[in-house]
Amino acid sequence: MSRKGRSAKTHEEILDSAWDMIAEQGADVSMLDIAKAVGISRQAIYLHFGTRGGLLMALVKRADERYRIREDFFEALDTRSPAERLDACLRVWLTFVPKILPVAKDLIRLRATDPDASAAWEDRMSDLRSWLRQLAESLYSEGALASSWTIEEATDYIWTASSVQVWDLLVVERNWKQDRAATILRESISKVLLK
Amino acid sequence: MSRKGRSAKTHEEILDSAWDMIAEQGADVSMLDIAKAVGISRQAIYLHFGTRGGLLMALVKRADERYRIREDFFEALDTRSPAERLDACLRVWLTFVPKILPVAKDLIRLRATDPDASAAWEDRMSDLRSWLRQLAESLYSEGALASSWTIEEATDYIWTASSVQVWDLLVVERNWKQDRAATILRESISKVLLK
DNA sequence: ACCTTTTCTTGACACGTGTAAAGATCTGCA
DNA sequence: TGCAGATCTTTACACGTGTCAAGAAAAGGT
Numbered sequence: 001m002s003r004k005g006r007s008a009k010t011h012e013e014i015l016d017s018a019w020d021m022i023a024e025q026g027a028d029v030s031m032l033d034i035a036k037a038v039g040i041s042r043q044a045i046y047l048h049f050g051t052r053g054g055l056l057m058a059l060v061k062r063a064d065e066r067y068r069i070r071e072d073f074f075e076a077l078d079t080r081s082p083a084e085r086l087d088a089c090l091r092v093w094l095t096f097v098p099k100i101l102p103v104a105k106d107l108i109r110l111r112a113t114d115p116d117a118s119a120a121w122e123d124r125m126s127d128l129r130s131w132l133r134q135l136a137e138s139l140y141s142e143g144a145l146a147s148s149w150t151i152e153e154a155t156d157y158i159w160t161a162s163s164v165q166v167w168d169l170l171v172v173e174r175n176w177k178q179d180r181a182a183t184i185l186r187e188s189i190s191k192v193l194l195k
Numbered sequence: 196m197s198r199k200g201r202s203a204k205t206h207e208e209i210l211d212s213a214w215d216m217i218a219e220q221g222a223d224v225s226m227l228d229i230a231k232a233v234g235i236s237r238q239a240i241y242l243h244f245g246t247r248g249g250l251l252m253a254l255v256k257r258a259d260e261r262y263r264i265r266e267d268f269f270e271a272l273d274t275r276s277p278a279e280r281l282d283a284c285l286r287v288w289l290t291f292v293p294k295i296l297p298v299a300k301d302l303i304r305l306r307a308t309d310p311d312a313s314a315a316w317e318d319r320m321s322d323l324r325s326w327l328r329q330l331a332e333s334l335y336s337e338g339a340l341a342s343s344w345t346i347e348e349a350t351d352y353i354w355t356a357s358s359v360q361v362w363d364l365l366v367v368e369r370n371w372k373q374d375r376a377a378t379i380l381r382e383s384i385s386k387v388l389l390k
Numbered sequence: 391a392c393c394t395t396t397t398c399t400t401g402a403c404a405c406g407t408g409t410a411a412a413g414a415t416c417t418g419c420a
Numbered sequence: 421t422g423c424a425g426a427t428c429t430t431t432a433c434a435c436g437t438g439t440c441a442a443g444a445a446a447a448g449g450t
Contacts, residue, residue, distance in 0.1 A: 396446080413428105
């Protein structure tokens with residue numbers, strides 16, 4: 001957990017404050033702002049999380065566990081009908097995306113300048129893609145995938161079309177309601193991939 | 196052009212160097228790096244472009260004009276058959292996207308912290324959406340749009356699905372070849388939108 | 391050649407991230 | 421109680437963006 005010999009209490013307090021503040025103000029929140037809110041020094045945060053990217057990554061991973069994204073996804077992966085399986089998996093993921101949106105956006109922004117943040121995010125995306133690959137494989141092996149798709153391309157397509165970036169464009173930039181965005185993304189991905 | 200009483204020669208030299216350096220190293224290029232390459236002081240760049248976001252925006256706008264994106268798009272908009280029209284417009288746009296990708300990515304990154312960059316980019320995206328809206332309108336009025344789509348939603352969907360962000364995910368993150376990415380995006384957008 | 395205006399440079403500052411080292415404080419335990 | 425180690429603070433620095441003001445240098449006209 002990258003906090004060699006650090007207080008678990010302070011650790012959690014930082015995460016709690018940071019989550020709330022970033023949800024409200026995004027990239028405008030400085031490390032000093034978060035430190036002040038917790039009542040500690042700026043450097044204490046660096047001792048706990050290394051960099052801003054490290055803090056954001058810890059927030060994402062905590063959310064992963066709290067919302068049981070992995071468990072819910074694999075439960076959806078059990079759905080029998082291919083079409084319903086794709087729909088169920090996308091429902092799970094698209095329910096999770098808005099929850100981590102502010103933190104994930106800032107993390108994506110930092111990837112350009114923070115190699116550690118970049119590696120950690122890529123690692124997590126690699127996991128997500130392995131789940132989506134299983135989904136694509138199951139669709140393929142049951143003959144549900146439209147003929148022109150390979151498993152790899154289908155995986156990448158789902159990954160892209162249901163990404164944080166796409167969600168941000170529709171919901172934040174274009175003010176789509178969350179339900180509407182989720183519905184259209186699920187329907188359009190199904191239409192593109194399935195026979 | 197935001198360069199009240201500044202040398203046009205220096206202005207162009209900055210743009211030339213910045214374009215090349217950002218194409219190669221993206222966000223790693225500092226304003227000082229660019230200044231050194233041109234042989235001027237860091238502050239001279241700020242006198243010409245205000246901020247890093249201003250410089251990037253000037254690069255994007257110069258590319259808009261050089262590659263005649265607007266003209267080419269409206270020429271494609273003249274295509275008679277609805278399906279071919281959508282395809283032609285997407286071809287034009289998706290040919291342009293990779294050209295501005297490095298600069299656009301950095302600009303998108305800066306939006307979170309630079310209000311001017313944010314406003315300028317949003318302004319440009321507003322133009323693009325007005326073009327896409329005309330495309331969506333023409334498809335709608337000729338009955339080519341699948342029944343569930345409104346003009347506004349179709350516009351936003353095309354805008355999102357053919358965005359710089361989506362291109363980046365497929366081509367940069369997932370190493371898709373440009374042709375393959377363009378083809379799949381064109382085909383999938385057509386499949387989703389058209390009857 | 392001279393003077394003026396335009397253009398660019400220099401140096402300084404505020405604020406952000408990230409790193410390092412030294413000192414203070416708090417905690418558990420003998 | 422008092423020590424030792426863990427934890428946090430303080431101070432300082434390097435580098436980035438962005439802004440400001442004073443001055444040098446180049447360009448132009450007369």
